[in-house]
Amino acid sequence: MAAQSVLIVDDEPDIRELLDITLSRMGLETHSAASLGEAQARISEVVPDLCLTDMKLPDGNGISLVEYIQRDFPQMPVAMITAHGSVETAISALKAGAFDFISKPIELETLRNLVNSALQLEGDTSRADSAVDHDLIGSAPSVERLRKQIIKLARSQAPVHIRGESGSGKEVVARLIHNNGPRAAGSFVAVNCGAIPPDLMESELFGHVKGSFTGATSDKPGLFQAAAGGTLFLDEVADLPLGMQVKLLRAIQEKSVRPVGASEEQPTDVRLLSATHKNLAAEVEVGRFRNDLYYRINVIDVQVPSLRERREDLPALAKTILGRISSEEGTAKATLDASALDALASYDFPGNVRELENVLERAFALSDSGTITGDDLQFPSNAPVMRSPGTRTRKTDRPGSEIWNISDADGDLEGFLEDIERKVLSSALEENRWNRTAAAKQLGISFRSLRYRLKKLGLDD
Known part of the structure; x- marks a missing residue:
């Protein structure tokens, strides 16, 4: 197999020689150029696997070479050699499409890491x-x-x-x-x-x-x-x-x-x-x-777009997520009927894809069949209304009854609700001497739903 090649572009002979010796010891073939025009000609001639270029060249600058390579040889990585501490130059090179940069004085181990990483890139994407x-x-x-x-x-x-x-x-x-x-x-x-x-x-x-x-x-x-x-x-x-x-x-x-x-x-x-x-x-x-x-x-x-900005992707996302959930549970793939798809399409999903995953996991656990309906999807708008901060809600005649102050949510509504659910489930299990079937019956949910909730909340040990 032919050795991979690197084009070194720098108008200082000492730098070119240092880079040539280092890269040759890595088993790489090297080519050199001392100017922008010479570099463009050599690139067209030998089409190297990597180009290392200095920023300052006699007839231009390294950014121009980066832009040339990006336009005519987009699969070829190019790395910029910059002056020490020249952050703006490095950032300009990266924005133009450079693979990476290295500062002078060149630290050889850093150079070898950069070259090895660049040469691992596949030409075919x-x-x-x-x-x-x-x-x-x-x-x-x-x-x-x-x-x-x-x-x-x-x-x-x-x-x-x-x-x-x-x-x-x-x-x-x-x-x-x-x-x-x-x-x-x-x-x-x-x-x-x-x-x-x-x-x-x-x-x-x-x-x-x-x-x-x-x-x-x-x-x-x-x-x-x-x-x-x-x-x-x-x-x-x-x-x-x-x-x-x-x-x-x-x-x-x-x-x-x-x-x-x-x-x-x-x-x-x-x-x-x-x-x-x-x-x-x-x-x-x-x-x-x-x-x-x-x-x-x-x-x-x-x-990254929000889910409401890409509503047309909801069916495909839901299908993929349900497929994964079904696989994890070892059951046949669950499906969504028309009412479920309509319900998904009409909801804003403030929690985006993560919320969609939670909604579908809950619906899968609550559904008694392999088909999830709109009724199985319990969005927050369908749940009891949360009162304004500072008010209290008393839940009586239920396991885990207590007074909850909504202000305790402290900007983390999901964590607050999970904490409440954890207390209710723990109390129900204790009252029923850890008989899960009895606890599910008392709470008015299916055994499958209880098992899902316990697993989600880390109570299934």
């Missing part, structure tokens, strides 16, 4: 096309645009910020970008920034060394280290405290982290993806999110 089609259900125009973005972004190392409402599928998009790129063999590490206590956040992200604080009984790698060679997905990144935002920015720019209590920084090799349901630009305006970090993580912006 048909496999990625098929994988994205399979996992991203729907044919709405907004979904078709999203598919094309995912396939293109999977071929880049650019930081991507994914916007969308809660439950719309932001992590699904992040996983598709990871799974169809050169880092697919590495780990995909997802973390919800809003779920980590502020005093533990630095240790969670960057790790710590033994004895660095009370309770640090051993060295612990952080999430950046866990994602080495793969992708780190920061969900709800807008919830990061300002102090942590400064440290994250440095980690991104320097491509290194310093564990808590360590004296030296450690190089990192991760692709960073982030997401939030908030308007990050608005968070910057009011001072809750740093402008420089926003600029760095928002190199490429992806919008």
